[in-house]
Amino acid sequence: MSISASTPALVTEGLTRRFGARTAVDQLTIQVEQGDVYGFLGPNGAGKTTAIRCILGLIRKDAGAVQIFGETDPVRQRQHVGAMVETPHFLPWMSARANLEHAIAYAGQGTSADVDKALQLVGLWGRESERVQTFSLGMRQRLGIARALVGKPRLLVLDEPTNGLDPRGMKEVRDLLQRLARTEQLTIFISSHLLGEIELLCTRVGIIERGRMVAEGEVAELVAGKGAVQEVEVGVDDEAGLRAALADLPGASFEGGLDDGRFRVGLTDGLVVPKLTAHLVHAGLSVDAMVPVQRSLEDLFLQLTSKELT
Numbered sequence: 001m002s003i004s005a006s007t008p009a010l011v012t013e014g015l016t017r018r019f020g021a022r023t024a025v026d027q028l029t030i031q032v033e034q035g036d037v038y039g040f041l042g043p044n045g046a047g048k049t050t051a052i053r054c055i056l057g058l059i060r061k062d063a064g065a066v067q068i069f070g071e072t073d074p075v076r077q078r079q080h081v082g083a084m085v086e087t088p089h090f091l092p093w094m095s096a097r098a099n100l101e102h103a104i105a106y107a108g109q110g111t112s113a114d115v116d117k118a119l120q121l122v123g124l125w126g127r128e129s130e131r132v133q134t135f136s137l138g139m140r141q142r143l144g145i146a147r148a149l150v151g152k153p154r155l156l157v158l159d160e161p162t163n164g165l166d167p168r169g170m171k172e173v174r175d176l177l178q179r180l181a182r183t184e185q186l187t188i189f190i191s192s193h194l195l196g197e198i199e200l201l202c203t204r205v206g207i208i209e210r211g212r213m214v215a216e217g218e219v220a221e222l223v224a225g226k227g228a229v230q231e232v233e234v235g236v237d238d239e240a241g242l243r244a245a246l247a248d249l250p251g252a253s254f255e256g257g258l259d260d261g262r263f264r265v266g267l268t269d270g271l272v273v274p275k276l277t278a279h280l281v282h283a284g285l286s287v288d289a290m291v292p293v294q295r296s297l298e299d300l301f302l303q304l305t306s307k308e309l310t
Helices: 048-056 072-080 096-107 110-121 138-148 166-185 194-202 217-226 239-247 272-283 299-306
Strands: 010-019 022-030 037-041 063-068 081-084 155-160 187-191 204-209 213-219 228-233 253-259 263-267 289-292
Touching: 010 048, 010 299, 022 063, 022 213, 022 289, 037 048, 037 155, 037 166, 037 194, 048 063, 048 081, 048 155, 048 187, 048 228, 081 138, 096 110, 096 289, 110 138, 110 228, 110 263, 138 155, 155 166, 155 239, 166 194, 194 299, 204 217, 204 299, 213 299, 217 299, 228 253, 239 263, 272 289, 272 299
Parallel strands: 037 187, 037 204, 081 155, 155 187
Antiparallel strands: 010 022, 010 063, 204 213, 228 263, 228 289, 253 263
16 A cells, blocks of 8 residues: 555544543544644543544444544554563573564564664664563563664654653653654654653643543644633732733733742633733833743643542
């Protein structure tokens, strides 16, 4: 099958998975374009890993459809996908190379040359003859990514690839994924609870809550947030006067006081800082500071979801 450059790498439509009376994945719709590094986010229990398992065909779905590069047949889909779901497991007494050779023999997909290239891509070339039991956690994570790469996938699906790593290990994996996306033209779908890492790594994200998509799009656009609350730190010496002035300005809300004597004001409905400033001055307030608060992906996540981070 010839794949057009405009064909999405991954699409789910109405993906649903139930466990008894509990709906873990609820009418989930995702669209990942070719070339995306797509972050899949959600609180603990939101259904991320269940959705990934449904996408990969590791568990059955109760409803909905999955397309991978336009393919709907699960057997043909698997030819395009490499995956690492949760913590990778290896035979510790065997070498890194032997583990990958064992994996391709089991899967019936890949060659010895593919093993060599995968080890080179993840930075384990030169360590391929060492037993995995001597590897650090970061090296095992990279070996897990190598195993996912052996079949020359177009789409790499990774579930928590930096789980348990120290900051240096997280940076190594992040740099590796950025390099793979750039040099191997891979589309990467990555689930993680490390929002700072996702913000540095991903071009697009989808955020789910209770199995449903609540936001999806370009990271910068979502953080900027059309329709979302922008916050501004306002310096005035009259809290009561500020509250009264804000009550008369549609789209403005008093969000609370700060330790440095400033106050936080929320802006919605297209209200902009110059209009807020003019309104406060017109109300007779002396404004000595007006500082927009830079939002992060974490701020957006906490605004859209109700549970603790995983």
